Amino acid sequence: xxxxxxxxxxxxxxxxxxxxxxxxxxxxxxxxxxxxxxxxxxxxxxxxxxxxxxxxxxxxxxxxxxxxxxxxxxxxxxxxxxxxxxxxxxxxxxxxxxxxxxxxxxxxxxxxxxxxxxxxxxxxxxxxxxxxxxxxxxxxxxxxxxxxxxxxxxxxxxxxxxxxxxxxxxxxxxxxxxxxxxxxxxxxxxxxxxxx
Amino acid sequence: xxxxxxxxxxxxxxxxxxxxxxxxxxxxxxxxxx
Numbered sequence: 001x002x003x004x005x006x007x008x009x010x011x012x013x014x015x016x017x018x019x020x021x022x023x024x025x026x027x028x029x030x031x032x033x034x035x036x037x038x039x040x041x042x043x044x045x046x047x048x049x050x051x052x053x054x055x056x057x058x059x060x061x062x063x064x065x066x067x068x069x070x071x072x073x074x075x076x077x078x079x080x081x082x083x084x085x086x087x088x089x090x091x092x093x094x095x096x097x098x099x100x101x102x103x104x105x106x107x108x109x110x111x112x113x114x115x116x117x118x119x120x121x122x123x124x125x126x127x128x129x130x131x132x133x134x135x136x137x138x139x140x141x142x143x144x145x146x147x148x149x150x151x152x153x154x155x156x157x158x159x160x161x162x163x164x165x166x167x168x169x170x171x172x173x174x175x176x177x178x179x180x181x182x183x184x185x186x187x188x189x190x191x192x193x194x195x196x
Numbered sequence: 197x198x199x200x201x202x203x204x205x206x207x208x209x210x211x212x213x214x215x216x217x218x219x220x221x222x223x224x225x226x227x228x229x230x
Contacts, residue, residue: 113214113215113216113217114215114216115217115218115219115225116217118217119217119219145224147224148214149214150213163206181206181207182206182209183207183209184209184214184226185209185210185212186210186211186212186213186214187211188210189210190208190210
């Protein structure tokens with residue numbers, strides 16, 4: 001009987017694992033990817049959305065496309081992982097597994113920092129990238145603070161990349177005078193994960 | 197610490213944890229009252 005591999009999460013980790021497993025396992029196993037909304041967000045492109053170089057719809061891909069690769073796609077949030085009985089419950093029903101890959105990712109929690117949601121923007125989500133783009137495009141002078149709220153955080157280069165791109169965008173628009181930028185971070189140095 | 201970024205001076209402040217954003221003053225409030 002064919003084995004079943006469940007992959008939870010349709011982000012970059014889940015999609016790459018599912019595709020690689022599909023190739024390695026051949027017909028000896030079913031590969032099922034489960035995602036809460038059936039959409040893959042191309043996260044590395046969020047900063048391009050922030051820059052206005054990509055439209056929102058260009059960075060969201062339908063996971064249904066994986067079916068052409070022989071990967072089964074289930075849309076529904078995971079509600080329970082029963083490791084003992086090797087079963088996952090989702091909004092779309094329950095699924096038994098022989099092997100399980102958890103690639104559910106991390107979500108930002110702006111509500112945990114007082115005042116953030118009312119004042120700041122974050123390019124870590126699609127909506128946030130659009131909001132950052134709009135805020136930067138309206139900026140005509142003053143001080144910009146780019147900050148890392150807490151450690152650890154995903155994509156360690158992103159805040160630095162964002163600062164550079166914002167600077168680049170302001171220069172392109174000719175907003176040069178009277179612009180100050182401050183970068184605040186709990187890290188002891190930029191992109192510590194890359195080494196000292 | 198100040199770094200020069202493409203001709204624009206950016207103030208780099210490591211080892212500081214932001215605690216909140218002051219909506220009225222649009223200021224970042226840092227841990228330890230910095």
